[in-house]
Amino acid sequence: MIGESLPRLEDAALLTGRGRFIDDMDLPGQAWVRFLRSPHAHADILGVDDGEALTVPGAVALLRDSLETGPLDNRSPVRRRDGAPLVPPPFPAFARDRVRYAGEIVAMAVAETAAAARDMAEAVAVDYRPLDPADTEELFEWATGDAAEVEARFARAAHRIRIPLANNRISAAPLETRGALAEWDARDRRYTLFAPTQGPGQVQEALAKALGAARADVRVITPDVGGGFGMKNGIFSEQVLLAHAARLLGRPLKWIDDRAEAFLSDYHARDHDTVAELALDAEGIFLAIRTSTRSDLGAYATGAGPVIPTDGGSRMLANVYRIPAVHAETVCRLSHTTPITAYRGAGKPEYGYIVERLVDEAARKLAIDPAELRRRNMIRPEEMPWRTPTGLVYDSGDFAGNLDAALELADRAGFAERRRASEAAGKLRGFGFASYTEPDGYKDGRVTMRFDEEGLLTVTLTASSNGQGFATTFSQIAAAQLGLPVEAIRVLTGDSDIVGRGSGAGGSRVTTVAGAATVRASERIVEKGRRIAAAMLEA
Missing domain, CATH: 3.90.1170.50 (Aldehyde oxidase/xanthine dehydrogenase, a/b hammerhead)
Structure with missing residues (x-):
């Protein structure tokens, strides 16, 4: 199943x-x-x-x-x-x-x-x-990382890349x-x-x-x-x-x-102005990265707004690379604009964009193939588990292998010929790629499972589906764990009287966390069923 x-x-x-x-x-x-x-x-x-x-x-x-x-x-x-x-x-x-x-x-x-x-x-x-x-009102300053260590690494770097980046305001x-x-x-x-x-x-x-x-x-x-x-x-x-x-x-x-x-x-999203810097040695090895961001939260701060340009995204500042030192500072301000909230990744794509733009700029400045520069600095499978400077632990992954597979599927070797054909037809053709990873599995994932007298299993989730297909996903998980047909399972969401307290859908976390909770609840059901069966069968 x-x-x-x-x-x-x-x-x-x-x-x-x-x-x-x-x-x-x-x-x-x-x-x-x-x-x-x-x-x-x-x-x-x-x-x-x-x-x-x-x-x-x-x-x-x-x-x-x-x-x-x-x-x-x-x-x-x-x-x-x-x-x-x-x-x-x-x-x-x-x-x-x-x-x-x-x-x-x-x-x-x-x-x-x-x-x-x-x-x-x-x-x-x-x-x-x-x-x-009104003059833009500064709400708060925030920082993470080791500023002194990053500064020391920049001081001895053979190459320093610095770019300004604007991540524009959007509507969901x-x-x-x-x-x-x-x-x-x-x-x-x-x-x-x-x-x-x-x-x-x-x-x-x-x-x-x-x-x-x-x-x-x-x-x-x-x-x-x-x-x-x-x-x-x-x-x-x-x-x-x-x-x-x-x-x-x-x-x-x-x-x-x-x-x-x-x-x-509707609340808007993003609206960040960032100055980003990357330090490299003479061989193109990444030494440190730092960012300085001004984030516009709108006229009022929502609960999610301040998280996005700070804790929410900065954890990904090392992305998939062996970057030993990072530092990020953010100034969040209020302005006469619509308030900001989370949108698709809530900070993680924003910081991933920063890192990848720096890598591309470094590749151009150092005249190194952008794929090779990435490959040279990616965390290797044998180095797992890997702890990033922001405290995340990567338990597994073959980032260079993924990159090579993507390049092969995209036929990068044949790109030059395709570009010449496009130019002959008066058209432009480019080739770009970026690496990205993000954490998930934060917050709770509360699940309740109940059988009725007819044997129908009801699985209750605190998160509501916005198109993810929770009814299918959680029926499939429960069916696999309990040996039931999916037709004997229904998934309930969306009513606070039924689902109770708990987090909603967001952060790529529902299947990871609530799915694990479904497995654990299924194991308890099986164990309870064994005890009941043993008593009934006098085994």
């Missing part, structure tokens, strides 16, 4: 239109929400004129002064350069007196239909007093935009939020904190999700405000982002 190609169990429903995404969900008596967002990056709010908004057919309410929620949870594990914990400024759910980035929420229009809510929002007049951008732009459906149960005094997340447990915790509610009084349900890429792994203002307003108005509220709004409202 493991190692076999198994048809994905999720696909039949998704390919025949039976998937259930947030925009497919409705509740009786629901109203629709449109958020009013600032067109200014920095401005005082002098007043909000309802205008004709409440005369729009289907108008329900325009909410602003009655919105009273706590700030978003933006705690971060990162520590400052001096070792002190990072305490970022509060992240408000909406702008009350001053906006600090374009797209920040100012108010919310509630109507019987989505179109009416949009008409209401367009009828509201907000009096702004635009302000000059998943196929499915964000949205939410919130309900307040007055009898049970409990919130329910339906939203595409990468794991309901962590959103439940953050939502409860912002609402001033007990965690048990908040339920988060995640249906099918059309892509997350890290961006859907945290709490958003819209989720908090929707749940709060559902209680205020006593009816369910629904909001669906459109693509234009998403580019303003």
Whole structure:
């Protein structure tokens, strides 16, 4: 079973239109929400004129002064350069007196239909007093590595490579935009939020904190999700405000982002300016590497934002190479831009890019074939396990072998001829390659396995699938361990009442960690089954 190609169990429903995404969900008596967002990056709010908004057919309410929620949870594990914990400024759910980035929420229009809510929002007049951008505010400094050792190695290096690099700001732009459906149960005094997340447990915790509610009084349900890429792994203002307003108005509220709004409202990613340096000896052997990065976190720090340009990515500063000394320093700052969060690798691709650009530049400066320079400095299989200067341990790997296999598959030997043919046709042709590795397996991977009276096994995960195919993967693992057909297994995710506390999908970790937890749970089931069978059979 493991190692076999198994048809994905999720696909039949998704390919025949039976998937259930947030925009497919409705509740009786629901109203629709449109958020009013600032067109200014920095401005005082002098007043909000309802205008004709409440005369729009289907108008329900325009909410602003009655919105009273706590700030978003933006705690971060990162520590400052001096070792002190990072305490970022509060992240408000909406702008009350001053906006600090374009797209920040100012108010919310509630109507019987989505179109009416949009008409209401367009009828509201907000009096702004635009302000000059504030000087970029430095939030904290951070550093890792041995600066003195790196400086000593640079001092005796035969070659020093130095390049400036800009890793531009991007939007995750998943196929499915964000949205939410919130309900307040007055009898049970409990919130329910339906939203595409990468794991309901962590959103439940953050939502409860912002609402001033007990965690048990908040339920988060995640249906099918059309892509997350890290961006859907945290709490958003819209989720908090929707749940709060559902209680205020006593009816369910629904909001669906459109693509234009998403580019303003979704957290962005990256936005780093780095100066990177590599020291080499006369033979082209790497001696040390160092980076100095300025990271723009946006107007407010999210919980993930400070991790990415610091602890999250710098661990990969040695990449696949025998680099004996590293040093990285980062200055994280706030600006009048959309807040930053994790996106596909969350710092590791960024630092991998830095290293590989340095290697390519060194190859050009030293007139060494870029493949040979990499091969010369790669960690060898016989050197495993290998501890990097950043503390990671590589247990295995044949990086040079992988490089050679890739070059053969790409027919690098025939590239010169292909380039000549392209030039003759008036076209350009290039050949580039890069090495990359990244850690996974961090955080928890909580799994629960239960048999019902009919013998059906239910496997429960804290992470929600964003397209990874968890139902297939974990059915396959459990089936292989327990000798069951996959048809006798179902995988449940996405309901905080069922899955409980635990991390969501992210960091390339779910199959590694939760998969191992599934194996361990299966072993316990087998052992328990043996004891029961022994007692029943009097063996």
